[in-house]
Amino acid sequence: MPLVGGLDVGSRSIELVLHDGDRVVDQRKTATTFDPLRQARALLAGVRLDRLVATGYGRGLVENAGLCAAVETITEIKAYGLGAAALCPEARTVLDVGGQDTKAIALAAGGKILKFEMNDRCAAGTGKFLEHLATVFQIPLAEFGAYALEGKEQLTINSMCTVFAETEAVSLMARGRDPHDIALGLHASIVKRTTAMLARVGLASPVLFAGGVANNPCVVRLLAAALGTPLCIPEQPEMVGAHGAAVHGCRTGV
Amino acid sequence: MTTNAHQAMWEQLNLDIPAHDGLLAVLGKFYGDIYLSQSGRLKGMEYLDFVLSEVHGLRIKELQDAKASGRKIVGTFCVFVPEELTLAADAVHVGLCSGAEAGFAEAEQLVPRNTCALIKSFIGFKLARLCPFTESCDLVIGETTCDGKKKAYEAFAEHVPLEVLEVPQRKTAADRLLWKSEVLRYKQLLEELTGNQITAEKLQAAIQTVNAKRRALQRLNALRQADPAPISGRDALLINQVAFYDDPIRFTASINALCDQIGERVGKKEGVAPAGTPRLLLSGCPMAVPNWKLPYIVESSGAVIVGEESCIGSRNTRDLVSEEAATLDEMIDALVDRYLKIDCACFTPNQERQDNVRAMVKDLQADGVIHYSLLFCQPYEYEAIKIEKTLSQDGTPMLSIATDYSMEDVEQLKTRVEAFVEMIK
Ligand code: SF4
Numbered sequence: 001m002p003l004v005g006g007l008d009v010g011s012r013s014i015e016l017v018l019h020d021g022d023r024v025v026d027q028r029k030t031a032t033t034f035d036p037l038r039q040a041r042a043l044l045a046g047v048r049l050d051r052l053v054a055t056g057y058g059r060g061l062v063e064n065a066g067l068c069a070a071v072e073t074i075t076e077i078k079a080y081g082l083g084a085a086a087l088c089p090e091a092r093t094v095l096d097v098g099g100q101d102t103k104a105i106a107l108a109a110g111g112k113i114l115k116f117e118m119n120d121r122c123a124a125g126t127g128k129f130l131e132h133l134a135t136v137f138q139i140p141l142a143e144f145g146a147y148a149l150e151g152k153e154q155l156t157i158n159s160m161c162t163v164f165a166e167t168e169a170v171s172l173m174a175r176g177r178d179p180h181d182i183a184l185g186l187h188a189s190i191v192k193r194t195t196a197m198l199a200r201v202g203l204a205s206p207v208l209f210a211g212g213v214a215n216n217p218c219v220v221r222l223l224a225a226a227l228g229t230p231l232c233i234p235e236q237p238e239m240v241g242a243h244g245a246a247v248h249g250c251r252t253g254v
Numbered sequence: 255m256t257t258n259a260h261q262a263m264w265e266q267l268n269l270d271i272p273a274h275d276g277l278l279a280v281l282g283k284f285y286g287d288i289y290l291s292q293s294g295r296l297k298g299m300e301y302l303d304f305v306l307s308e309v310h311g312l313r314i315k316e317l318q319d320a321k322a323s324g325r326k327i328v329g330t331f332c333v334f335v336p337e338e339l340t341l342a343a344d345a346v347h348v349g350l351c352s353g354a355e356a357g358f359a360e361a362e363q364l365v366p367r368n369t370c371a372l373i374k375s376f377i378g379f380k381l382a383r384l385c386p387f388t389e390s391c392d393l394v395i396g397e398t399t400c401d402g403k404k405k406a407y408e409a410f411a412e413h414v415p416l417e418v419l420e421v422p423q424r425k426t427a428a429d430r431l432l433w434k435s436e437v438l439r440y441k442q443l444l445e446e447l448t449g450n451q452i453t454a455e456k457l458q459a460a461i462q463t464v465n466a467k468r469r470a471l472q473r474l475n476a477l478r479q480a481d482p483a484p485i486s487g488r489d490a491l492l493i494n495q496v497a498f499y500d501d502p503i504r505f506t507a508s509i510n511a512l513c514d515q516i517g518e519r520v521g522k523k524e525g526v527a528p529a530g531t532p533r534l535l536l537s538g539c540p541m542a543v544p545n546w547k548l549p550y551i552v553e554s555s556g557a558v559i560v561g562e563e564s565c566i567g568s569r570n571t572r573d574l575v576s577e578e579a580a581t582l583d584e585m586i587d588a589l590v591d592r593y594l595k596i597d598c599a600c601f602t603p604n605q606e607r608q609d610n611v612r613a614m615v616k617d618l619q620a621d622g623v624i625h626y627s628l629l630f631c632q633p634y635e636y637e638a639i640k641i642e643k644t645l646s647q648d649g650t651p652m653l654s655i656a657t658d659y660s661m662e663d664v665e666q667l668k669t670r671v672e673a674f675v676e677m678i679k
């Protein structure tokens with residue numbers, strides 16, 4: 001069986017899915033850092049690939065780096081569509097909230113893309129937003145969602161901009177508001193932004209929620225409530241793009 | 255002419271020489287990367303390469319010579335200004351391009367920051383003393399199209415000799431009357447500026463000249479219906495851009511010669527990309543020199559552009575002025591009617607544009623549309639939503655892009671365009 005690698009070079013992390021045509025044989029993940037190519041090499045160390053499909057923001061970097069004899073690139077939109085179709089074939093909408101971008105994709109059966117939206121230049125409402133605000137709260141990122149779920153009253157944060165949202169949060173704290181409530185409000189502001197984007201692609205259910213932010217229980221709960229539909233969340237939501245790239249590699253043959 | 259002579263001319267025009275040298279260097283590099291690197295280009299494009307390389311050189315020299323012989327130069331920013339009248343008054347008609355991010359810091363002292371890049375650019379070029387065309391103008395004509403331009407002209411009037419034509423916002427009989435009075439006022443302005451009387455004979459000749467130019471461009475557009483696409487969208491855009499500042503008669507002859515070559519190519523089923531390459535129509539705001547960012551991204555993403563539904567494109571060339579008229583009055587009416595057909599997003603309602611985009615998709619066999627608006631351009635951003643709805647009725651996919659002249663979103667745009675191309679393949 002030939003071995004195909006799907007590599008998703010994102011702005012914050014790099015994911016690798018190894019696929020033998022039948023099933024996923026391994027999944028790996030590392031941070032992007034300032035030297036994504038070195039990180040990708042390290043991730044691939046010891047793996048003998050027949051074919052590599054790169055996707056994500058840094059796909060172009062990998063294309064001619066000699067990581068494998070047969071390298072192809074596809075966009076993250078296509079990769080997430082294919083990954084979602086493989087992991088949850090009935091999904092008709094994909095939401096990906098990653099480190100620095102958000103995308104919403106309308107899917108037909110088989111993972112064909114019907115329409116998509118991406119956030120523009122700034123990182124408002126992405127994983128980076130949560131990461132930054134978790135630091136302000138001095139809470140580890142992995143615990144930030146659970147922390148926010150302890151909030152009782154969802155305060156309104158008006159700004160989608162990371163810097164202004166921080167100012168709002170700090171001034172609410174200065175007014176003595178419960179930090180849990182503030183955290184809840186910050187999570188709600190991400191959800192508000194993503195639901196608007198989902199509406200623009202038509203929001204057909206079921207919705208597959210992908211990307212690192214899908215690990216955050218507070219965003220998941222608020223989003224499911226706002227959409228009024230349960231979400232399909234893969235076991236490792238950040239792997240969907242790499243998975244899709246691997247699926248593409250298996251389809252196009254070696 | 256040597257560079258030294260150019261240099262002297264630029265000094266005489268009071269350009270900021272070091273900044274202008276910088277601009278030309280960037281322009282040259284950009285042109286090399288985006289244009290000269292293309293393979294399989296038509297021989298006839300050499301003329302365009304030459305004209306562009308001399309855009310601030312020989313063409314400006316021609317304008318200075320025209321001025322020395324007593325002719326006047328009229329600068330415009332919109333396809334609503336009737337070129338026929340300018341030519342009939344024996345003046346030179348140039349479109350001022352405003353497609354680069356230069357002098358924005360200066361411009362932002364006159365216009366708000368959230369103004370479209372095109373407006374900031376024409377103001378910036380003037381304030382930073384970078385544009386030899388603007389500096390050569392005896393008169394600049396503005397128009398009341400979008401709010402941004404309307405208000406910008408108030409500020410601009412303090413820096414150039416400016417007159418503003420009132421373009422109506424609807425197309426009723428009353429609007430036509432208003433527009434006719436403005437066309438007549440433009441005629442009078444020209445006669446006062448040049449001291450030349452616009453006669454029926456002169457206007458008829460001018461109508462024929464401009465119609466011939468538009469016919470050549472229509473011919474080019476029609477040839478692009480072929481698959482494989484015989485010319486790149488970048489080259490076609492360049493042709494449409496050059497149409498605004500080159501001498502009209504020389505330009506028309508060159509484009510007709512180019513079309514002969516394209517015709518041969520089509521006959522041999524040759525093209526710039528293999529048959530079956532995804533074909534895209536660009537639609538939206540004008541792309542002025544050197545705003546080649548999006549076409550370059552699109553054509554580096556495995557697609558070919560087959561049409562430009564824009565003022566630097568089909569909106570400028572679609573309609574001809576009737577040549578039936580015999581008297582001066584009838585000719586003015588013919589002009590008024592032709593110009594009121596323009597389907598600019600500043601009009602309301604503007605169903606014509608919806609129909610025209612649809613028709614272009616069909617004629618050019620486009621697989622999809624990329625709608626392009628400049629950030630902060632309300633008219634086109636609004637219509638992007640409408641056009642997407644219209645096109646979805648025909649099952650034509652559309653990607654809506656709002657951007658400006660900066661390069662900071664290039665990677666983002668590449669991903670979106672590539673994903674769109676993957677989607678329609
Ligand atoms: S888009 Fe409208 S305002 Fe702009 S040049 Fe065209 S007709 Fe004039």
Ligand code: SF4
Pocket residue numbers: 370371372373399400401402403539540628630631632633634
């Ligand atoms: S691009 Fe839009 S906002 Fe800018 S001048 Fe043209 S119509 Fe006005």
